[in-house]
Amino acid sequence: MKFAIALFSPPHAPSSRRALRFAQSVLAGGHEIVRLFFYQDGVHSASANVVAPQDELDSAAEWTAFVREQQLDGVVCIAAALRRGILNEEEARRYERAAANLAQPWELSGLGQLHEATQVADRLICFGGA
Numbered sequence: 303m304k305f306a307i308a309l310f311s312p313p314h315a316p317s318s319r320r321a322l323r324f325a326q327s328v329l330a331g332g333h334e335i336v337r338l339f340f341y342q343d344g345v346h347s348a349s350a351n352v353v354a355p356q357d358e359l360d361s362a363a364e365w366t367a368f369v370r371e372q373q374l375d376g377v378v379c380i381a382a383a384l385r386r387g388i389l390n391e392e393e394a395r396r397y398e399r400a401a402a403n404l405a406q407p408w409e410l411s412g413l414g415q416l417h418e419a420t421q422v423a424d425r426l427i428c429f430g431g432a
Contacts, residue, residue, distance in 0.1 A: 311430025
């Protein structure tokens with residue numbers, strides 16, 4: 303089965319950890335993840351500047367490692383990211399900001415990527431949000 307996963311909550315939220323565990327289980331079960339799409343406060347999981355307290359799980363770092371190790375398509379909504387100060391090198395130059403903070407291997411893109419993922423996947427699973 304092919305899954306698209308959307309995350310709407312920040313990395314410190316329980317739903318972020320549940321989404322990560324679900325994604326890991328999907329792959330462990332022999333299924334496929336066609337795209338991870340991070341939207342609203344979920345975009346904070348792609349920031350290289352998120353620092354978790356020492357006594358908490360670092361969900362942002364876990365997400366980044368998971369995407370990198372599994373070579374997944376990790377997409378961050380560009381509008382939500384810009385609104386929250388998460389920029390890649392190109393957007394930092396474009397908006398004349400001092401530094402980029404989008405962690406690798408994440409990529410900025412639009413909601414069209416979420417729509418396309420829903421067309422390819424058998425299931426869209428969403429975590430978090432209002």
